[in-house]
Amino acid sequence: MTTIDPSTADVVLRVTGVTKHYGHVQALRGVDMEVRRGEVVGLVGDNGAGKSTLIGVLSGATTPTEGAVEFEGEPVSLSSPSHARDLGIETVYQDLALALDLPIWANLHLGREQRRPGLLGALGFLDKKAMIASAEEELRTTRIRIGSVDARTSALSGGQRQAIAVARATARGSKLVLMDEPTAALGVEQQHRVGELVRHVADRDVPVILISHNLPQVRELCDRVLVMYRGRIVAELDPAIEGVESMIRWITGAALESER
Amino acid sequence: MSAKRLLMGRKQPVETTMMTTLDDAELDRTRRPRTPLQGFGAFLGKGDGDVARVLVLLLIVVVIGLVAPNFISKASWMALSQTATVVALLAIGQTFVIITGGIDLSVGAVMACSAVIGAVVMRELAAGGADPSIAILVGLVTSLGIGSLAGLINGLIITKLRITPFIVTLGMLSVATGSMNLISGGAEIVGLPPQLGSIGNTPLGGWFTVPVLVTILVAVVAGVALSQTRFGLRTFAVGSNQGAARRVGIGVDWHIVRVYVFAGFLAAVAGFLLTSRFVSASTMAGTGMELSSIAAAVIGGASLMGGRGSILGTMVGALIMAALQIGLIIAGVASFWQTIAIGIITVAAVYGDQIRIKYSGERS
Ligand SMILES: Nc1ncnc2c1ncn2[C@@H]1O[C@H](COP(=O)(O)OP(=O)(O)OP(=O)(O)O)[C@@H](O)[C@H]1O
Numbered sequence: 001m002t003t004i005d006p007s008t009a010d011v012v013l014r015v016t017g018v019t020k021h022y023g024h025v026q027a028l029r030g031v032d033m034e035v036r037r038g039e040v041v042g043l044v045g046d047n048g049a050g051k052s053t054l055i056g057v058l059s060g061a062t063t064p065t066e067g068a069v070e071f072e073g074e075p076v077s078l079s080s081p082s083h084a085r086d087l088g089i090e091t092v093y094q095d096l097a098l099a100l101d102l103p104i105w106a107n108l109h110l111g112r113e114q115r116r117p118g119l120l121g122a123l124g125f126l127d128k129k130a131m132i133a134s135a136e137e138e139l140r141t142t143r144i145r146i147g148s149v150d151a152r153t154s155a156l157s158g159g160q161r162q163a164i165a166v167a168r169a170t171a172r173g174s175k176l177v178l179m180d181e182p183t184a185a186l187g188v189e190q191q192h193r194v195g196e197l198v199r200h201v202a203d204r205d206v207p208v209i210l211i212s213h214n215l216p217q218v219r220e221l222c223d224r225v226l227v228m229y230r231g232r233i234v235a236e237l238d239p240a241i242e243g244v245e246s247m248i249r250w251i252t253g254a255a256l257e258s259e260r
Numbered sequence: 261m262s263a264k265r266l267l268m269g270r271k272q273p274v275e276t277t278m279m280t281t282l283d284d285a286e287l288d289r290t291r292r293p294r295t296p297l298q299g300f301g302a303f304l305g306k307g308d309g310d311v312a313r314v315l316v317l318l319l320i321v322v323v324i325g326l327v328a329p330n331f332i333s334k335a336s337w338m339a340l341s342q343t344a345t346v347v348a349l350l351a352i353g354q355t356f357v358i359i360t361g362g363i364d365l366s367v368g369a370v371m372a373c374s375a376v377i378g379a380v381v382m383r384e385l386a387a388g389g390a391d392p393s394i395a396i397l398v399g400l401v402t403s404l405g406i407g408s409l410a411g412l413i414n415g416l417i418i419t420k421l422r423i424t425p426f427i428v429t430l431g432m433l434s435v436a437t438g439s440m441n442l443i444s445g446g447a448e449i450v451g452l453p454p455q456l457g458s459i460g461n462t463p464l465g466g467w468f469t470v471p472v473l474v475t476i477l478v479a480v481v482a483g484v485a486l487s488q489t490r491f492g493l494r495t496f497a498v499g500s501n502q503g504a505a506r507r508v509g510i511g512v513d514w515h516i517v518r519v520y521v522f523a524g525f526l527a528a529v530a531g532f533l534l535t536s537r538f539v540s541a542s543t544m545a546g547t548g549m550e551l552s553s554i555a556a557a558v559i560g561g562a563s564l565m566g567g568r569g570s571i572l573g574t575m576v577g578a579l580i581m582a583a584l585q586i587g588l589i590i591a592g593v594a595s596f597w598q599t600i601a602i603g604i605i606t607v608a609a610v611y612g613d614q615i616r617i618k619y620s621g622e623r624s
Pocket residue numbers: 022025026027045046047048049050051052053054
């Protein structure tokens with residue numbers, strides 16, 4: 001088990017003893033982890049190691065069997081994705097979770113729509129002007145340039161869509177950003193752009209948990225790398241010291257065998 | 261188990277001078293050069309094809325007008341607008357349902373069922389000596405209640421039992437038709453308060469009857485709700501990507517339920533207006549109306565894949581359907597041909613939607 005750092009002032013998220021069983025399958029077997037302000041934490045592991053399940057627990061999509069989650073010092077039970085979002089936990093899902101038929105501005109505000117003030121707002125009228133303006137502003141601050149936020153999202157390229165999903169998760173008052181393989185389907189150049197966005201978020205002191213199978217990229221982007229193996233976090237590695245070879249030894253379980 | 265334990269400094273901030281921007285190539289795709297033909301295509305496609313739809317409607321009116329000159333007259337407008345009313349009300353509810361990625365095959369049956377049961381209530385109250393306006397009011401409330409209840413059941417079964425809308429609403433079509441015939445004995449309901457007829461047939465300002473005005477009002481409210489409110493935006497979101505809608509925190513199931521309730525409610529409104537027009541309720545009134553309403557919505561640009569559609573388009577679609585129907589009658593074409601025409605038009609409109617999706621190169 002990973003021992004916990006005594007300097008807890010910067011801890012944004014603390015997970016203790018989280019398990020998740022699907023019938024006989026034990027997807028998580030007792031995960032402990034901490035995430036501190038402004039760091040990029042890599043989460044690596046083989047297929048089926050439990051990474052997505054852990055992200056699911058943190059994003060409110062999956063209810064853990066046991067265990068506790070503390071967010072900003074308070075114990076929380078993340079009962080739904082909207083609850084997690086209300087707390088400031090934003091997620092970039094691997095499939096991006098964009099409604100392609102909607103304009104870009106709508107995707108950036110989906111689930112968080114701004115309404116007009118007064119009676120019209122109470123009737124559900126949207127404040128489109130404000131949302132379009134803040135969508136433009138968000139794309140500007142996340143340094144994404146896209147023709148018009150009024151265009152249909154389906155008109156965007158894969159990389160641009162990825163950027164929109166990242167912008168949605170990172171733009172407004174987010175306090176923790178979860179990314180499940182955000183660069184999986186991207187070309188080299190676009191991977192590089194998403195990488196920049198990740199660092200940009202962390203520079204604003206918002207921690208990021210980044211799942212990726214691209215180990216060189218993980219080394220380049222992350223401050224810390226957690227390795228999952230069969231539902232547990234088995235190692236915490238410093239990418240400045242440990243190379244890809246060493247990560248692979250932990251991911252495959254070979255390092256565990258030799259330590260025994 | 262021992263894990264490596266390290267204390268690490270933070271990565272240095274990256275250089276921020278390199279902007280995350282699009283390639284010029286990517287930007288260019290949004291403003292391609294135009295040939296005259298493409299320009300014309302873009303003109304037709306304006307407002308998601310609303311320009312093209314209005315042109316088709318005008319073309320149909322002109323062609324039928326040439327074949328049967330008395331088509332362009334006040335009398336045929338009155339007939340056309342009354343016919344369009346029923347299709348339009350059903351199609352407005354259908355449009356919301358289709359945008360969420362669903363389909364409601366029960367709208368016609370629910371319309372007839374709620375109208376017939378409402379009529380039975382009115383007949384019995386009138387026979388029992390109740391004040392006609394009370395009888396009409398109770399009949400109206402009963403109809404609206406039954407329509408909404410049918411929609412509620414549709415929505416709950418679709419979302420809670422996870423059965424596809426096609427099967428659920430097909431089942432409802434059968435249940436509503438059966439219940440209606442059980443209660444009415446399968447016969448047309450007559451003996452209703454005669455005051456009903458003044459609701460259905462008095463032309464206000466000479467050109468618009470109450471049912472037509474109610475339909476216009478419903479269309480405006482529905483159109484504004486769909487395009488200007490959060491409910492409308494979320495309707496599109498649910499149909500475009502249900503999983504995404506769920507994960508951004510939209511109450512998808514409840515939203516879908518409300519949309520089916522709305523469709524059932526509007527079916528009941530259409531049924532009541534029909535009853536008021538004929539001062540009787542026919543058990544056959546809904547037959548084939550599900551297809552007409554789907555056709556109107558799809559002609560109007562609603563996509564059966566979900567995520568697309570507009571009330572303005574649907575209204576033009578309903579007018580096209582009504583113009584064909586009335587036009588074919590006036591042109592002396594046997595009414596069986598109308599049924600054939602509606603079937604062909606529906607399939608053709610869905611095919612048109614698929615072609616659009618294919619050539620717009622969207623949705624990957
Ligand atoms: N809904 C579910 N029902 C049953 N088993 C599940 C469910 N979700 C995940 N599992 C199982 O839990 C284990 C962990 O899966 P998870 O998706 O978390 O792995 P992962 O580390 O994200 O893998 P990958 O790298 O392939 O994405 C797997 O054995 C998987 O089959």
